[in-house]
Amino acid sequence: MTIKIMPNDKPTPPGKLADAELHFADGPLAGLKLIGFSIWERRVGGARNVSFPSRTYAIEGERRSFALLRPIADVTAQQKLRELILAAFHEYEERAAIAS
Secondary structure, eight states, rough: OEEEEEEOOOSSSTTEEEEEEOOOGGGGGTOOOEEEEEEEOOTTTTOEEEOEEEEEEEEETEEEESSSOOOOSSTTTHHHHHHHHHHHHHHHHHHHHHHH
């Protein structure tokens, strides 16, 4: 699996740094990609967060969403992927700083 980073070059939405995709090279998912991850700067403290792919829907006019990628049993499984995406973004930032 490779994590591809696409920077957000627009000023909107505020705090959005980049989008990320998971590209699969081996196994039954080879040749496919999973999209919908976004990297955000938190409003307080400058920390970063990753949002996962989700679908929105409305019930009685209230907008809600549900995650498309969910843990089967280990609720910390998403945290491992979140850390990998943040590490890939950090590497992307370092390469961009060297190139400029």
